[in-house]
Structures are given as C-alpha cells and as structure tokens.
Amino acid sequence: MKTYLFDFDGTLVDSMPSFITGVLRELDKNNCRYNDEIIKIITPLGFRGTAEYFIKTFGLNMNTEELVQAFKDNMADDYFYTISAKSNVTRVLAELKERGSRLNVLTASPHITLDACLKRLELFDLFDNVWSCDDFSTTKADPEIYKMVAEKLDVNVGEVLFLDDNLNADITAKAAGMKVCGVFDESSADYVEQIKSVCDYYIYDFNELLSIE
Numbered sequence: 001m002k003t004y005l006f007d008f009d010g011t012l013v014d015s016m017p018s019f020i021t022g023v024l025r026e027l028d029k030n031n032c033r034y035n036d037e038i039i040k041i042i043t044p045l046g047f048r049g050t051a052e053y054f055i056k057t058f059g060l061n062m063n064t065e066e067l068v069q070a071f072k073d074n075m076a077d078d079y080f081y082t083i084s085a086k087s088n089v090t091r092v093l094a095e096l097k098e099r100g101s102r103l104n105v106l107t108a109s110p111h112i113t114l115d116a117c118l119k120r121l122e123l124f125d126l127f128d129n130v131w132s133c134d135d136f137s138t139t140k141a142d143p144e145i146y147k148m149v150a151e152k153l154d155v156n157v158g159e160v161l162f163l164d165d166n167l168n169a170d171i172t173a174k175a176a177g178m179k180v181c182g183v184f185d186e187s188s189a190d191y192v193e194q195i196k197s198v199c200d201y202y203i204y205d206f207n208e209l210l211s212i213e
Contacts (some may be wrong), residue, residue, distance in 0.1 A: 003104070007105075013121070044108060048139075051087060080113070080120070102153070129186070161181055167191045167198070181200065
C-alpha cells in the first residue's frame, strides 16, 4: 500500500496565480520592491510564514495577524468559487484510492480556504488526512514537518511519496528522507531542471503518477 503526501497549491489545483497575486498585493500596496525569486521563497511558508518574512524583509507596518487576514481576504473568493483542479487530478486520485493507496495533503494554505476548495471540487473525501502547516505550527521549509507527518501516519519517512511543484519544498522533503516527486506548474517553470535534479521523479501531468512504482 502506497502512502502519498500531496501539496495543494500548484500541485492539486491551479491556484498559484491567485496565491501569488493575493500575497504580493500587500507588497504592491506598500510600494515594496521585489523580484520573481520571491515566489520560490514564500510558497512553502504559508500565510503566517510569508507574513513574518514580509514584515522582517520589507518592514511592513502591520503585525502578523493583520497581514495574514489581508492575504485571506485578497484570495478567499477564488478558493471558494473559481479555482479548478489541475488536469487529470480527480481521475487519478480516485484510481489511486481504488488501488488502496493512502492519500494525504500537506499545504501552506489555511483550512478556511483549503477545505472549502477541496470540498467544492469533490476531492476532500478522497483524502485520509488534509493538513495545513498550521496544524504543525511550522512550515514546509522545516524538515521536521515531514517527520511529524510520517509519525502521524505511523510509517517511516522514507515510505512516503511527497509531491510538490515548489523547489524549496522538494529540497526540504528530500532532506527529511521522503521520496519526492516534482510536479510541473507554470509558476515554477523556470525551476524545472533544478527540481528534476533534486527529486526521485518528475511529472508534467497527473496521469504519469499512475506509472510510478
């Protein structure tokens, strides 16, 4: 029986444009200068981690709670109403479930948007566990979170296949001892070769996941 651990944004759903726009809007409102490298940095951090990074790096005159709430407000409607599953995700997850695989989610997104989006897309009930980084009080940039997940699943960390479109998350999960499968997303297209060099597998479409032994 295989154990899978899926990222959410950019892996299961086409939400990265909404996530990126929603958080960067706060930098734009404060006339902060940044470049595209910031996307790779903030994606594994979640709302709270991103807020703390923004405050520390750009000196925003807001506290963490205010900034997190602003992020949520900026992108809530997209998660509640419009974000779609990525190509073949629904069919492949259903087939993996039929095969007896254990399916789990670990994401930087908070439950308020995560759960609502998965339920709207009729994906929520396919998963054994749907975890936000908030449940572990740390981020996917911390190797310990992957070990904590394995402990909750009662398996060795090396028995879990982690799937994520983000380079930093893939690097960290691999360092923690998980098998790692990179997932293509337009938001990380510039890092495909780097991600491939880190991961055990790489897929451009979810159909390819069915052939990974």
